[in-house]
Amino acid sequence: MSSKHEFSRLKTDILIIGAGGAGLRAAISAVESGCSVIIATKSLLGKAHTVMAEGGIAASLGNVDPQDNWKVHFKDTYEEGVFLGNWKMIEILAKEAADRVYELERYGALFDRTPDGKIMQRAFGAHTYRRLCYVGDKTGLELIRTLQDKVAHSNAMVLDEFVVSKIITVNNRVAGAFGISMRDGTFKLIECKSLVMASGGLGRLFKVTSNSWESTGDGLALAYRAGAVLMDMEMVQFHPTGMVWPPAVRGLLVTEGVRGEGGLLYNKEGERFMLRYSPQKKELDARDVVARSIYREILAGRGTEHGGVYLDITHRGAKYIKEKLPSMYMQYKEFAGIDISKEKMEVAPTTHYHMGGIRVDPDTNMTNIEGLFAAGEAACGVHGANRLGGNSLVDLLVFGRRAGISASEYAKKVKQMKFDDSIVNEEIDRIISFTENPTSTNPYILIDQLRETMSKYVGILRSAEDLQKALDTITGLKGKARNVGILGGLRFNPGLIACLELNNLLLSAELVVRGAMERKESRGAHFRNDYPNLSDEWHKNILFTYNEGKNDITFQDVPELPDYLKDLFKEGQA
Amino acid sequence: MKEVTIRIRRSEPSVSSDVHYDEFKVPVGEGMVVLDAVHYIQQNMDQTLAVRWNCKAARCGSCSAEINGRPKLMCKTRIDSVGDKITINPIKAYPVVKDLVTDVSHNYEIAKKIPPFTPKEGLSAPFKMFQIDVTRSKEFRTCIECFLCQDVCHVIREHHSNYFGPKHMVKVAALDMHPIDAIDRSELLHGEGGVGYCDITKCCQNVCPEDIRITDNAIIPEKERIVDHAYDPIGILIKKVKNRRW
Ligand SMILES: Cc1cc2nc3c(=O)[nH]c(=O)nc-3n(C[C@H](O)[C@H](O)[C@H](O)COP(=O)(O)OP(=O)(O)OC[C@H]3O[C@@H](n4cnc5c(N)ncnc54)[C@H](O)[C@@H]3O)c2cc1C
Ligand code: SF4
Numbered sequence A: 001m002s003s004k005h006e007f008s009r010l011k012t013d014i015l016i017i018g019a020g021g022a023g024l025r026a027a028i029s030a031v032e033s034g035c036s037v038i039i040a041t042k043s044l045l046g047k048a049h050t051v052m053a054e055g056g057i058a059a060s061l062g063n064v065d066p067q068d069n070w071k072v073h074f075k076d077t078y079e080e081g082v083f084l085g086n087w088k089m090i091e092i093l094a095k096e097a098a099d100r101v102y103e104l105e106r107y108g109a110l111f112d113r114t115p116d117g118k119i120m121q122r123a124f125g126a127h128t129y130r131r132l133c134y135v136g137d138k139t140g141l142e143l144i145r146t147l148q149d150k151v152a153h154s155n156a157m158v159l160d161e162f163v164v165s166k167i168i169t170v171n172n173r174v175a176g177a178f179g180i181s182m183r184d185g186t187f188k189l190i191e192c193k194s195l196v197m198a199s200g201g202l203g204r205l206f207k208v209t210s211n212s213w214e215s216t217g218d219g220l221a222l223a224y225r226a227g228a229v230l231m232d233m234e235m236v237q238f239h240p241t242g243m244v245w246p247p248a249v250r251g252l253l254v255t256e257g258v259r260g261e262g263g264l265l266y267n268k269e270g271e272r273f274m275l276r277y278s279p280q281k282k283e284l285d286a287r288d289v290v291a292r293s294i295y296r297e298i299l300a301g302r303g304t305e306h307g308g309v310y311l312d313i314t315h316r317g318a319k320y321i322k323e324k325l326p327s328m329y330m331q332y333k334e335f336a337g338i339d340i341s342k343e344k345m346e347v348a349p350t351t352h353y354h355m356g357g358i359r360v361d362p363d364t365n366m367t368n369i370e371g372l373f374a375a376g377e378a379a380c381g382v383h384g385a386n387r388l389g390g391n392s393l394v395d396l397l398v399f400g401r402r403a404g405i406s407a408s409e410y411a412k413k414v415k416q417m418k419f420d421d422s423i424v425n426e427e428i429d430r431i432i433s434f435t436e437n438p439t440s441t442n443p444y445i446l447i448d449q450l451r452e453t454m455s456k457y458v459g460i461l462r463s464a465e466d467l468q469k470a471l472d473t474i475t476g477l478k479g480k481a482r483n484v485g486i487l488g489g490l491r492f493n494p495g496l497i498a499c500l501e502l503n504n505l506l507l508s509a510e511l512v513v514r515g516a517m518e519r520k521e522s523r524g525a526h527f528r529n530d531y532p533n534l535s536d537e538w539h540k541n542i543l544f545t546y547n548e549g550k551n552d553i554t555f556q557d558v559p560e561l562p563d564y565l566k567d568l569f570k571e572g573q574a
Numbered sequence B: 001m002k003e004v005t006i007r008i009r010r011s012e013p014s015v016s017s018d019v020h021y022d023e024f025k026v027p028v029g030e031g032m033v034v035l036d037a038v039h040y041i042q043q044n045m046d047q048t049l050a051v052r053w054n055c056k057a058a059r060c061g062s063c064s065a066e067i068n069g070r071p072k073l074m075c076k077t078r079i080d081s082v083g084d085k086i087t088i089n090p091i092k093a094y095p096v097v098k099d100l101v102t103d104v105s106h107n108y109e110i111a112k113k114i115p116p117f118t119p120k121e122g123l124s125a126p127f128k129m130f131q132i133d134v135t136r137s138k139e140f141r142t143c144i145e146c147f148l149c150q151d152v153c154h155v156i157r158e159h160h161s162n163y164f165g166p167k168h169m170v171k172v173a174a175l176d177m178h179p180i181d182a183i184d185r186s187e188l189l190h191g192e193g194g195v196g197y198c199d200i201t202k203c204c205q206n207v208c209p210e211d212i213r214i215t216d217n218a219i220i221p222e223k224e225r226i227v228d229h230a231y232d233p234i235g236i237l238i239k240k241v242k243n244r245r246w
């Protein structure tokens, strides 16, 4: 079938999908290398998910705790990721973190300061030292604005409110991508030599989430369908503290900065229960530990009226709270009518981050598809089974930059791959078909059912039985999804975008569930009631490969630490 | 469950000149914000309704609209704060793309014209800066680029002059008050930026969801700065008033 719809063509050396921290930082490197760059993003420039990041960015500057160094940062990250992370990537992250933070300062970011004029650093869960550089509780905003300014003053082209729906490869090499511009409803084909996937995570897969609407796993699904290997998809982080009341804001994040600044957790009976679950690290233990502890308190009937626990920062006083946690103060005041300097907050875990994602080469960030790179939350490797707070923002900068550099080097070496327009016409027909069937199923209803199912069965505590229920529902929804459609045309039609996203959500969901079924152990954020212990046998990454409509699942041993890094874990080191 | 009536302005100018209001009855739960109601409509009543949003946490500045005539973020406006009859219009300062979505791209063009942060010569990171100096710029850095201030500025709304607008004054102030920035942006503001058109009505700072004191802390100081370089009657007036000893 040939399509009657027209499309325009763009050509570039490098296409970057995503204008969050990872995509923008990649763009800066790519532009600096002299390559032509196009950035595609579903939202407007400066509004990507990263803009919400609050607590800070981790780097062992040692400004507050001089004992800190990259080795301790390495150790914390590897250990709290429960040994599932890729040591090479963690070493790169820990070593390059400081440079990237200072670079951000050189680009114009203004961090909070120590009394002697250096970048201030705050405590965060499971970081041995005070390591998070921050800008109040608006660190992501500062990071995005700083990078956004750099990009705005470069010759990178930004396609905003543009939804990429397909990646085009030829003989296992990247050739381009295709998508629809929401603003004018036109189709565009972008031919490129290399492509950086910086599309973020999949938090919207769950009903209770801190994530923005963009996080629908698009990049994972697009890369996977193009042949890229995904890894450890089951590893979804539930942040211990999301809002619970009123229902309209359930899931909205309450930054770990609250606990970093001294916030304490209590159950309904007024017990500071973290003393029982984690006598050493208490409220500031790793996220998976705190999230499970809260969840267990709620299950045991010691939760609050609205199904949460209390988080109390009132002892810090109004002035301190307004200065250090202005967004939290605003958030509770506006949305819940609560003054957190006088009253306790009610909190419960919320879906927050995806440690799994696209498998990349630790040195170049290239995937198994030549010319396809990935960085940021879309990529997998650094955070293992549990991400530390502040380690995502630094990941965006460190690996965004590296992916941008590698993608430029690659683009300079190769010629543009040629392909036939029939691929494009097929894709246009697929998209148009959603708008042509008036008796079709409403995509929003299916998305709702999916999110409900994921939060119910694939959450903090998992079991074979629950996972099977989830898989059955997903299979059913996949059937119904064949018939989804929407009224209206191509221009700014959110329903149409929902149709596209639904397929990505379903695919991501299936892989999360399948991974969770396979991993018969409990490690970090992945907890199985029926296999509650960590298992040496499962010191493995789970790999997912798309094979003619089927999902192939294989396993690989986690790369072993070299001796110089093993030594860090011997007593008295680091 | 309680119900509210939501009226929404519908149009798609590139397709037809038709403009009308659709009315929807929406059930409201506790704590619901206006954006929740719009989503409810979109998901259950009219899937073609166009709206721009992203974070639903008042962080990204995407969901600006006029709610019962007042420029606000839809995700930060609780339904119980605006009553049982709610009319939503797109912001007026920019052309409508469809329904509640407007074309704000002009702002990105202006942003390109404002010279970026440029550190004083001879300095290299890590910079030494003190909290007290950093704090001066911080207020302006909380701007979420919602363009609500642009929406209410009468200079932009009515006169279509080449005034950059309050949002961009905030940006310039953020840069100018960076403790180690080296550039003087005042000539640009006075010339192409058109800051002289601003007659300090303060409408902009009254609608800013981030409570930035746009007129008092960004525009007036920038005007004062400009006076040193060029003739700006309002700026001079402010200076006179400010320096007067009572
Ligand atoms: C409330 C909150 C607070 C947080 N606080 C912190 C913190 O303090 N410290 C920390 O380290 N981390 C924090 N995180 C996590 C961190 O913010 C994210 O992991 C990180 O921002 C992800 O950045 P990214 O660049 O990978 O992707 P994102 O910022 O998610 O950007 C993804 C981009 O890809 C685009 N995109 C996606 N799909 C498509 C498509 N199909 N077509 C075109 N474009 C597409 C999107 O539009 C967007 O531009 C926080 C997260 C949340 C939600
Ligand atoms: S103070 Fe100036 S910028 Fe603000 S609304 Fe009035 S005229 Fe516009």
Ligand code: SF4
Binding pocket: B061, B142, B143, B144, B145, B146, B147, B148, B149, B150, B166, B167, B170, B207, B208, B209, B210, B211, B212, B214
């Ligand atoms: S200054 Fe305030 S009103 Fe204006 S764009 Fe920024 S946040 Fe919005």
Ligand code: FES
Binding pocket: B052, B053, B054, B055, B056, B057, B058, B059, B060, B061, B062, B063, B064, B073, B074, B075, B076
């Ligand atoms: S959706 Fe982000 S500010 Fe309203």
